[in-house]
Amino acid sequence: MNEFKVDHLDQLKWLALVAGCAAAAVYGFARRRRALRALADEGLLGVLAPDLSRPRQYVRAGMVVLAMAAIVFALIGPRYGAYFEDVQRRQLDLVVCLDVSKSMLAEDAGMSRLDRAKDDVKRLLDRLVGGKIGLVCFAGRAELTCPLTDDYEFYRMALEEVGIHSAPLGGSHLREAIVAAVKTLGDQENRQRAILLMTDGEDHGDGAVEEAKKAFEAGIKVYAIGIGDESRGGLIPIDKDGGRTYLMHDGQQMWSKMDPAALTVIALAGGGEYQPSRQVNSRQRTLDWLYSEKLVAHQQAELKQKQVTRQYPRFAWPTVLALALLAVEPFVSERRGTGLRGKVGPST
Numbered sequence: 001m002n003e004f005k006v007d008h009l010d011q012l013k014w015l016a017l018v019a020g021c022a023a024a025a026v027y028g029f030a031r032r033r034r035a036l037r038a039l040a041d042e043g044l045l046g047v048l049a050p051d052l053s054r055p056r057q058y059v060r061a062g063m064v065v066l067a068m069a070a071i072v073f074a075l076i077g078p079r080y081g082a083y084f085e086d087v088q089r090r091q092l093d094l095v096v097c098l099d100v101s102k103s104m105l106a107e108d109a110g111m112s113r114l115d116r117a118k119d120d121v122k123r124l125l126d127r128l129v130g131g132k133i134g135l136v137c138f139a140g141r142a143e144l145t146c147p148l149t150d151d152y153e154f155y156r157m158a159l160e161e162v163g164i165h166s167a168p169l170g171g172s173h174l175r176e177a178i179v180a181a182v183k184t185l186g187d188q189e190n191r192q193r194a195i196l197l198m199t200d201g202e203d204h205g206d207g208a209v210e211e212a213k214k215a216f217e218a219g220i221k222v223y224a225i226g227i228g229d230e231s232r233g234g235l236i237p238i239d240k241d242g243g244r245t246y247l248m249h250d251g252q253q254m255w256s257k258m259d260p261a262a263l264t265v266i267a268l269a270g271g272g273e274y275q276p277s278r279q280v281n282s283r284q285r286t287l288d289w290l291y292s293e294k295l296v297a298h299q300q301a302e303l304k305q306k307q308v309t310r311q312y313p314r315f316a317w318p319t320v321l322a323l324a325l326l327a328v329e330p331f332v333s334e335r336r337g338t339g340l341r342g343k344v345g346p347s348t
Helices: 009-039 042-048 054-075 113-127 152-160 174-185 208-217 260-269 286-298 316-331
Strands: 078-090 092-099 132-138 142-149 192-199 220-226 237-240 243-246 271-276 301-313
Touching: 009 054, 054 316, 092 113, 092 142, 092 174, 092 286, 113 152, 113 192, 113 286, 132 152, 132 174, 142 152, 142 174, 174 192, 174 208, 174 220, 192 260, 192 286, 208 220, 208 260, 220 260, 220 286, 260 271, 271 286
Parallel strands: 092 132, 092 192, 192 220, 220 271
Antiparallel strands: 078 301, 132 142, 237 243
């Protein structure tokens, strides 16, 4: 129950910066020591600077490095200590259809379109209070990445691994995604079911509108979330020969735009609606707003309540530690016999 967990393990990458700063400090101290030795021998340095304390210098540098490490620890979102929350079990099954075609690498959504879509889904997971969720990744073909589950931590781990490698065929075929999602949801007519189509709208096939209509007739609503810029669009970055370049066609750089018109038609045929991915208010982005305002508002909840285990976030303690270290460090004296910085007067 009280096991330690983290929300954002990928933020550990900043430890490389902390290690680099620590190495730079060690190198700086060694270089300063060599420079002083070049001026005078060790005994004479003690006479020239009798009050200077190397250990205190190390302590000051260590405080800064420790503060940086504490900030990284806060960034990973540590959680510890369980508590129980009463929630109503909801009869809602969702399948997120996530576009992983190359056009989703375009960086016109504040980050890459794919990263923006994944971030939106993570926010949605924080709001789910029951029901099941599945994940279908698609490009030219669709693949079931995570079957319907109420284990949201398992789902989060599956989502972290998603990339353009997650679909076996290039291109973008929205029909394939809807077909795979309908198959995943099955024929559970006693449950509310919905498909969340997250894509830039590029479609190299046809039949998506017809499949959305079939889904709606089977009791499954289709909602479309547009990812990307619909006016200017963005270039599609690729790695080539160890460097970064952009996708070309007939000698020209390819610009990709989000297609809201196509997504609107699909969503309307599926009995849902189209919304662009954006910050709806200070707390919600489009996907979690859609969940709370459109889906949860109309779903039926079972009469029984279920206790769900939550864990307390513990990012505050390392943050306070980091701020305290950074606040105290400038006042730590490098002289012997003084605790804080200050002028040492003559002895009387």
